[in-house]
Amino acid sequence: MKIKDHMELFQNREYQEMFEKKKEFEKPCSVEEVERVKEWTKTEEYKKKNFAREALVINPAKACQPLGAVLCALGFEKTLPFVHGSQGCAAYFRSHLSRHFKEPVAAVSTSMTEDAAVFGGLNNMLEGFENAYALYRPEMFAVCTTCMAEVIGDDLGAFIRHSKDKGKIPSELPTPFAHTPSFVGSHINGYDNMLKAILAYFTDKGSTNNESINIIMGFDTYTGNIREIKRLLQLMGVSYRVLSDISDVLDSPNVGEYIMYPGGTPLEELKRAVNARATVALQKFSTEKTGEFIREEWGQEFIAGPMPIGIENTDRFLEEISRLTGKKVPEEIEAERGRAVDAMVDSHPYVHGKRFALVGDPDLLLGLIGFLLEMGGEPVHILCSNGDKHFEEEANILLSSSYYGRNGKVYINRDMWHLRSLLFTEPVDLLIGNSYTKFLWKDTGTPFVRIGFPIFDRHHLHRYSIVGYQGVINLVNWIVNTVLDEMDRASVNTQSFDVIR
Amino acid sequence: MKSIIEKTQRLIDEVLEVYPEKTRKLRAKHIKPNDPTGECGSACQVRSNVKSRPGVMTIRGCAYAGSKGVVWGPIKDVVHISHGPVGCGQYSWWSRRNYYNGLTGIDSFVTMHITSDFQEKDIVFGGDRKLEQLCREVKELFPLAKGITIQSECPVGLIGDDIEAVAKKMTEELGIPVVPVRCEGFRGVSQSLGHHIANDSIRDYILGKASVEKSSPYDVALIGDYNIGGDAWATRKILEEMGLRVIAHWTGDGTLRELALTPRAKLNLIHCYRSMNYICRHMEERYGIPWVEYNFFGPTKIYQSIRKIASFFDDYIKERAEAVIAKYKPWMDRVIEQYRPRLEGKTVMLYVGGLRPRHVVGAYEDLGMKVVATGYEFGHKDDYQRTYPELEEGTLIYDDATPYELEEFTKRLKPDLVGSGIKEKYAYHKMGVPFRQMHSWDYSGPYHGFDGFPVFARDMDMTVNNPTWRLIRRKS
Numbered sequence: 001m002k003i004k005d006h007m008e009l010f011q012n013r014e015y016q017e018m019f020e021k022k023k024e025f026e027k028p029c030s031v032e033e034v035e036r037v038k039e040w041t042k043t044e045e046y047k048k049k050n051f052a053r054e055a056l057v058i059n060p061a062k063a064c065q066p067l068g069a070v071l072c073a074l075g076f077e078k079t080l081p082f083v084h085g086s087q088g089c090a091a092y093f094r095s096h097l098s099r100h101f102k103e104p105v106a107a108v109s110t111s112m113t114e115d116a117a118v119f120g121g122l123n124n125m126l127e128g129f130e131n132a133y134a135l136y137r138p139e140m141f142a143v144c145t146t147c148m149a150e151v152i153g154d155d156l157g158a159f160i161r162h163s164k165d166k167g168k169i170p171s172e173l174p175t176p177f178a179h180t181p182s183f184v185g186s187h188i189n190g191y192d193n194m195l196k197a198i199l200a201y202f203t204d205k206g207s208t209n210n211e212s213i214n215i216i217m218g219f220d221t222y223t224g225n226i227r228e229i230k231r232l233l234q235l236m237g238v239s240y241r242v243l244s245d246i247s248d249v250l251d252s253p254n255v256g257e258y259i260m261y262p263g264g265t266p267l268e269e270l271k272r273a274v275n276a277r278a279t280v281a282l283q284k285f286s287t288e289k290t291g292e293f294i295r296e297e298w299g300q301e302f303i304a305g306p307m308p309i310g311i312e313n314t315d316r317f318l319e320e321i322s323r324l325t326g327k328k329v330p331e332e333i334e335a336e337r338g339r340a341v342d343a344m345v346d347s348h349p350y351v352h353g354k355r356f357a358l359v360g361d362p363d364l365l366l367g368l369i370g371f372l373l374e375m376g377g378e379p380v381h382i383l384c385s386n387g388d389k390h391f392e393e394e395a396n397i398l399l400s401s402s403y404y405g406r407n408g409k410v411y412i413n414r415d416m417w418h419l420r421s422l423l424f425t426e427p428v429d430l431l432i433g434n435s436y437t438k439f440l441w442k443d444t445g446t447p448f449v450r451i452g453f454p455i456f457d458r459h460h461l462h463r464y465s466i467v468g469y470q471g472v473i474n475l476v477n478w479i480v481n482t483v484l485d486e487m488d489r490a491s492v493n494t495q496s497f498d499v500i501r
Numbered sequence: 502m503k504s505i506i507e508k509t510q511r512l513i514d515e516v517l518e519v520y521p522e523k524t525r526k527l528r529a530k531h532i533k534p535n536d537p538t539g540e541c542g543s544a545c546q547v548r549s550n551v552k553s554r555p556g557v558m559t560i561r562g563c564a565y566a567g568s569k570g571v572v573w574g575p576i577k578d579v580v581h582i583s584h585g586p587v588g589c590g591q592y593s594w595w596s597r598r599n600y601y602n603g604l605t606g607i608d609s610f611v612t613m614h615i616t617s618d619f620q621e622k623d624i625v626f627g628g629d630r631k632l633e634q635l636c637r638e639v640k641e642l643f644p645l646a647k648g649i650t651i652q653s654e655c656p657v658g659l660i661g662d663d664i665e666a667v668a669k670k671m672t673e674e675l676g677i678p679v680v681p682v683r684c685e686g687f688r689g690v691s692q693s694l695g696h697h698i699a700n701d702s703i704r705d706y707i708l709g710k711a712s713v714e715k716s717s718p719y720d721v722a723l724i725g726d727y728n729i730g731g732d733a734w735a736t737r738k739i740l741e742e743m744g745l746r747v748i749a750h751w752t753g754d755g756t757l758r759e760l761a762l763t764p765r766a767k768l769n770l771i772h773c774y775r776s777m778n779y780i781c782r783h784m785e786e787r788y789g790i791p792w793v794e795y796n797f798f799g800p801t802k803i804y805q806s807i808r809k810i811a812s813f814f815d816d817y818i819k820e821r822a823e824a825v826i827a828k829y830k831p832w833m834d835r836v837i838e839q840y841r842p843r844l845e846g847k848t849v850m851l852y853v854g855g856l857r858p859r860h861v862v863g864a865y866e867d868l869g870m871k872v873v874a875t876g877y878e879f880g881h882k883d884d885y886q887r888t889y890p891e892l893e894e895g896t897l898i899y900d901d902a903t904p905y906e907l908e909e910f911t912k913r914l915k916p917d918l919v920g921s922g923i924k925e926k927y928a929y930h931k932m933g934v935p936f937r938q939m940h941s942w943d944y945s946g947p948y949h950g951f952d953g954f955p956v957f958a959r960d961m962d963m964t965v966n967n968p969t970w971r972l973i974r975r976k977s
Contacts, residue, residue, distance in 0.1 A: 001839055003955045006600070006731045006946050018738060019602050025713070025748050026756040028578070029608050029645045037645055038607045049642060055635035056642070057587070057618040064588030086655055086686040087553060088563025092592035094924045099596075104928035106904070110555040113687050117659060127524070128556030134521050135557060135905045147586050148655040148687050151624060182586035183619045183656065256933040256975035258908060417642075420606075436594065439605070439612065 047421035058417035059436065061359050061452075062386040064182030065190030066144045067093050068219050068286070070107050072194040073142030075244030076270065078261040080138035081107035084125060084154065085146025100221060100454040101250040101462060106260050108132045112148055121149055125159045130168040136260060139267060141169070143177035144194055150181040174267065176201035186386035188286035188361055191219040195244060196290045202270045203297065209275045212239040213324055216290065218283025218307070218363055221453040221462055223251035224474075228465035229282070229308075232318070236327045241269045241276070251463060274298050278324045282307050282317070282467065283363035285391060308467045309367030309475070310374050311341060317468075333469070340469035340476075344375055347480040350501075352376035354483070355407070357423060357440075359383045359416060359433030360452040362391040367467075368432060368451065369395060371475060373402040380407050381422045383433075387412035416440060430482065447486045449478050505895035506541055509534030512897065516909040524554050532876075532906070535896040537889050545889075549900040550881040552690045557903040560852070560924055561878050563686030565589055567695020569652035571776055572703075573682065575599035575727055575752040576760065577609040578647040580639050583616040584632065584664065585654025589686070590616040598941050600731050601754040608645045615639070624656055629667050636671040636679055647757045648678040650702075658685035678757070680706040691879035691901075692854070696776035703760055704783050711761035719745045719818065721810075722766040724781060724792070725773030725856070728753020730946020735953045736772070736797050742828075743811065744821040751777060764788045768813050770795055772949075773856045775877075775884055796856075797949040798957070799864025800833040829951040837867060840958040845869035847965055850916035852902055852925065853939045854878040859888040861920070861939065864948075868958055873914055876902050904928065918965050933973045935964045 248263025399405030583590030603609025
């Protein structure tokens with residue numbers, strides 16, 4: 001029996017006729033008017049209006065602070081993210097992360113309602129701790145806030161102390177907390193604030209120095225990236241720990257059992273972080289406050305970014321690790337580099353001179369720009385809804401370092417509706433961004449490669465690495481084969497339908 | 502107390518053991534063995550629509566989710582502003598699959614995330630001026646938008662903004678309705694209050710402000726169908742074949758005009774009672790329009806519902822209703838013939854929202870499956886009263902269940918299939934329990950109507966009987 005679901009069903013004539021008839025009640029705008037406005041939105045005139053906006057934000061590529069805080073907290077052993085504020089927020093964070101990782105995500109809320117808005121959320125926190133501890137037995141609560149708790153000004157430190165004094169949770173249970181107002185910055189700052197809070201909580205200078213290094217991934221939603229970095233460090237024989245390691249938490253094996261805390265940075269390891277030789281953060285903009293803390297409070301060398309995306313950024317990362325640890329980059333990794341470069345050389349004709357539009361977080365964008373420039377690709381529109389002046393400056397320096405960056409323009413505090421105008425007035429060959437970027441693919445027909453967060457509509461991409469030399473091969477694969485798919489589509493009715501490319 | 506009820510009660514007590522005393526007592530009121538006869542009395546009445554306990558990891562959402570995400574969001578020719586910080590609009594961006602026809606960004610706006618993106622200065626100085634400016638910019642960039650709604654996020658209500666005044670001013674200035682909606686996330690105990698607030702705002706600002714050109718005696722409105730995966734379309738098709746004229750969709754694939762002209766309907770048909778009974782009651786009181794609940798999941802309930810709806814009309818409709826049933830029955834029988842042998846005797850555990858915890862029971866039964874546990878995220882007493890008669894005695898019923906409870910009940914009841922949401926889905930995958938999302942239809946659908954049931958049957962079969970489940974190597 002042939003069963004038609006939504007993909008086919010509504011294309012049937014009976015449904016198409018039904019849709020036409022429904023317009024009697026909808027009274028839609030006329031076909032001509034819709035067509036006129038549609039064409040108008042593609043013009044320079046519309047672009048000017050669009051860029052003159054001061055208040056309206058349309059399809060921004062950013063989320064709010066507590067999402068980042070929850071992601072960061074999930075990366076620690078037996079840690080339960082504890083979100084103080086309205087309960088809908090925690091439901092949203094859990095859904096959002098589950099849709100990307102295709103994994104269960106645990107986080108509790110203190111379920112504050114109108115009475116808490118008046119009297120404060122202390123009682124919610126007291127009961128929240130008691131219930132969550134009884135049910136889910138975490139070894140650490142990582143507390144962050146929603147905007148409700150921030151607006152009414154709840155004092156997290158005092159509330160948590162009070163909860164322990166009242167015996168709601170054991171006094172020795174770690175309870176780092178971070179204020180994460182959603183009206184300041186974005187998810188990358190929430191990650192930063194939470195990480196800083198956790199590191200500060202576990203600062204115990206009394207332990208002995210060790211020769212290891214700390215690795216911080218930043219707001220990185222590729223579990224494949226963490227596995228790749230760990231593999232490289234192991235090949236080099238480096239002693240390291242990843243601070244906030246989500247790889248086993250958000251990419252856990254199926255063993256027929258739901259394990260709420262399947263991995264994460266062991267808390268014992270976390271305690272040793274303070275006495276490591278140095279900390280290497282793979283991202284800079286999502287670790288600004290953490291870095292400041294490590295430098296000033298721990299007196300430790302802190303190196304941040306660039307994300308090791310592309311050959312030179314990976315070279316730089318490995319050189320830094322080598323410098324810090326005295327370990328040489330082994331032949332095996334050198335061979336990987338050779339293979340990655342070989343892949344780039346082989347594929348360069350399909351990337352060289354191609355114009356790109358990019359959407360993403362600051363650190364990801366800097367990495368991708370660097371990689372494209374290495375291949376002769378031309379980043380043209382670079383959209384960073386959550387980028388600041390420092391990012392803009394850094395991206396401009398990077399663009400000006402290469403002939404292929406000469407047409408690049410950086411847009412901070414702008415959104416994907418701005419980019420829509422740009423794609424019509426100054427078209428590009430390829431678009432790179434998260435799943436929501438697909439609306440631009442639909443409107444403008446620009447071929448689209450999914451890199452970033454969130455990726456909801458393709459499976460398993462986050463299990464691959466985009467960092468290291470292996471990451472280079474994955475990126476070349478995705479980008480070049482999108483170009484080749486597109487060439488097939490474009491040439492299907494022409495002589496150029498080649499079988500060898 | 503009958504032994505079957507006692508048995509379920511023991512199961513409940515066992516699972517609740519781990520809770521702190523106060524929470525255990527409170528939770529116990531929300532989880533009961535089913536008593537369709539009513540003999541068990543208050544001991545089997547599920548308590549509902551009260552605050553979730555902090556820290557238990559409630560699956561519930563908020564009022565904003567109920568208004569922007571559920572009721573208002575699908576109205577396609579209106580720009581819905583997520584008014585406040587950026588997150589709420591981001592996390593609810595095109596996650597509910599309310600299908601619609603229209604050109605997005607030109608005359609339709611459902612799949613867009615439009616927000617005032619509050620910054621610290623907006624919190625300190627208030628967001629009203631920004632909101633005014635924002636409405637003007639909407640009008641300028643989206644000239645074909647038929648209206649604007651302001652979907653309040655938490656801070657708006659806390660900092661004392663007067664969005665009603667802004668809406669009034671902008672309605673006059675822009676010449677399109679600008680509707681303020683006070684759906685701040687901290688209001689109420691779940692998304693349910695958001696539904697109610699959204700219903701009220703439609704009532705106050707839109708309802709009755711348009712009319713059909715020519716009435717017919719067969720005008721009906723389709724209420725409480727959000728067109729997830731095309732559900733409302735599959736429903737509309739049946740109603741039209743019955744000879745009825747559907748003048749409005751609430752709200753899947755709906756328009757502002759349809760909301761406005763609804764009081765011209767002769768009968769309101771309501772599917773999701775929970776989220777839209779408010780507007781039906783209002784139209785009954787204000788305009789004398791009767792309303793009827795129906796259920797378009799699975800052939801048994803569809804046939805019953807078609808006849809129930811037809812009973813409000815004359816013989817012409819009644820005859821056509823019978824003709825529709827006669828037309829589709831052989832096809833439905835073939836679907837059952839194909840899938841029932843693969844699903845017969847399988848047990849189902851549900852935990853969903855709205856109407857589904859009771860409405861899909863019949864569809865499973867059509868396939869030979871049995872619902873052994875069910876419950877609502879944000880139901881009220883009247884939902885549970887409608888649920889008891891649908892299920893066997895002793896069936897487990899839970900309200901606002903926690904992930905802990907769901908996991909423990911699953912271990913003990915060992916269902917062959919679980920239907921719940923995205924937050925539950927992957928925990929069940931890890932447990933090796935076949936799972937379908939019963940909010941989004943797991944990106945499939947439609948599930949309503951005659952065109953929906955074959956898809957439902959196919960999907961349940963593919964999930965229950967997929968060979969991947971057998972590859973899982975269990976540790977213990």
